[in-house]
Amino acid sequence: MALAGTRSATGALARCHGWQVDALDGTVGQVETPLFPDAEPAPDYLVVRLPYDRGWSFAIVPVGRIARVDPEHERLTLDVTRDAIRRYPQRLPIA
Secondary structure, X not given: XXXXXXXXHHHHHHOOOOOEEEEOOEEEEEEEEEEOOOXXXXXXXXXXXXXXXXXXXXXXXXXXXEEEEEHHHOEEEEOOOHHHHHXXXXXXXXX
């Protein structure tokens, strides 16, 4: 991930609500909210809002899929296609 391991990447991901999300083949949606593990400053998943003809759907995307973080333009780029993102789970499993 671009900026990986830096405080600016961690801080940016922690505040990325509403950012545009791009896939390898174009824009896919926007970040609804980052999801954090217990007592951690950085998220491990992002809930991405996906537009559809009849409203919205959601995908739970692991932050490991992020290829680039652009805080200046409030944009994330993932390393997968739009179709792959649409096949991601819509909710986390309950442990």
